[in-house]
Amino acid sequence: CASFGAELGVPSIVVPATAMVHCAYGALTSDVLFSAQRSLADGIVSLNGHPSELDDARLDEAFSALEREATGVVTANGIDDKQISLRRSADVRYRRQTHELIVEHPGSLERLVERFEAMYEDFYGRGAGYREAGIEITTLRVQAIGRTRKPEPSHSSEGDGAVRPAVTRELTDPVTTEPQRAEIHSWPELRPGQTVAGPAVLEHPTTTVYVAAGQRAALDARGRSGERRGGKECRSRWS
Numbered sequence: 001c002a003s004f005g006a007e008l009g010v011p012s013i014v015v016p017a018t019a020m021v022h023c024a025y026g027a028l029t030s031d032v033l034f035s036a037q038r039s040l041a042d043g044i045v046s047l048n049g050h051p052s053e054l055d056d057a058r059l060d061e062a063f064s065a066l067e068r069e070a071t072g073v074v075t076a077n078g079i080d081d082k083q084i085s086l087r088r089s090a091d092v093r094y095r096r097q098t099h100e101l102i103v104e105h106p107g108s109l110e111r112l113v114e115r116f117e118a119m120y121e122d123f124y125g126r127g128a129g130y131r132e133a134g135i136e137i138t139t140l141r142v143q144a145i146g147r148t149r150k151p152e153p154s155h156s157s158e159g160d161g162a163v164r165p166a167v168t169r170e171l172t173d174p175v176t177t178e179p180q181r182a183e184i185h186s187w188p189e190l191r192p193g194q195t196v197a198g199p200a201v202l203e204h205p206t207t208t209v210y211v212a213a214g215q216r217a218a219l220d221a222r223g224r225s226g227e228r229r230g231g232k233e234c235r236s237r238w239s
Contacts, residue, residue: 002198002212003175020206032077032146036070038062043137044095045113054137056109062140063088063105070144079146091139092116094130100138112137166200173199175212192219 001013018025040062043054067086075081088105090112101123103116113135120129166183173180182199187209195218196202198211211217 002210002215006175006212006215015207015209020204029148029150031148032074032079033143034070034073035141035143036066036073037139037141038066039139040137045109045135045137054109059105059109059140063142066140066142067144070142074144074146077146079148083147085145085147087143087145089141089143090137091141092135092137094120095134095136097133102141169201171199171201173212174210180213190219194219 001015004010005013016022040054045054067088070086071081071084074084089102090105091100092103092112093100101116101119103112103119105112106115116135117129117131121127166185168181169184170179170181172178180199182201183196184201184203185196187202187204190196190202195216196211198215198217199213200211200217202209202211202217209217
């Protein structure tokens with residue numbers, strides 16, 4: 001944070017309370033997602049005289065089957081079905097092309113074709129579409145997203161802004177590689193409203209935050225801090 005943030009001119013650097021276990025924290029609190037899909041071997045849409053092999057009823061039947069499959073997987077992971085949202089989409093292309101566009105299903109086959117052609121011209125330029133070739137739906141997709149309960153971050157009352165005297169230790173500044181003496185603070189003992197001026201080290205049982213000379217760090221009610229370096233605002237946050 002001290003070196004890269006200052007070098008890149010990043011005004012705010014966040015070091016959250018879960019910094020040392022952020023990956024695991026994200027895995028435990030993220031939503032549950034399952035995607036079901038079905039390939040179509042005969043998904044030709046009737047355009048310009050081509051025979052139609054699809055209609056709204058057949059699409060809805062296929063999508064409904066995929067929704068039941070996806071919902072079943074998500075509820076098996078302990079998610080209430082009331083917390084599940086479903087998204088329908090289809091892989092659409094002009095006939096005999098190699099690549100498809102994934103188009104969100106707007107509710108009808110006619111509107112799906114309109115959305116595909118609009119997206120195609122957005123991607124490849126006005127006039128690039130060639131509906132004379134016919135339109136083909138190759139794959140139907142349904143995403144089921146199960147919303148999980150998210151933990152509420154704790155709030156602390158503001159402190160008086162004073163910092164207890166800290167011990168000092170000689171160390172090598174990782175930015176300048178010069179030896180210097182830095183104050184050593186215990187991260188868990190700091191309180192919101194307290195400010196630490198660099199050079200300083202904030203020690204935690206599982207991680208460390210270094211505050212370089214010219215920077216400062218100050219906790220807010222959620223344990224977030226701010227740093228300043230070289231006259232530029234360079235906020236760093238931790239808890």
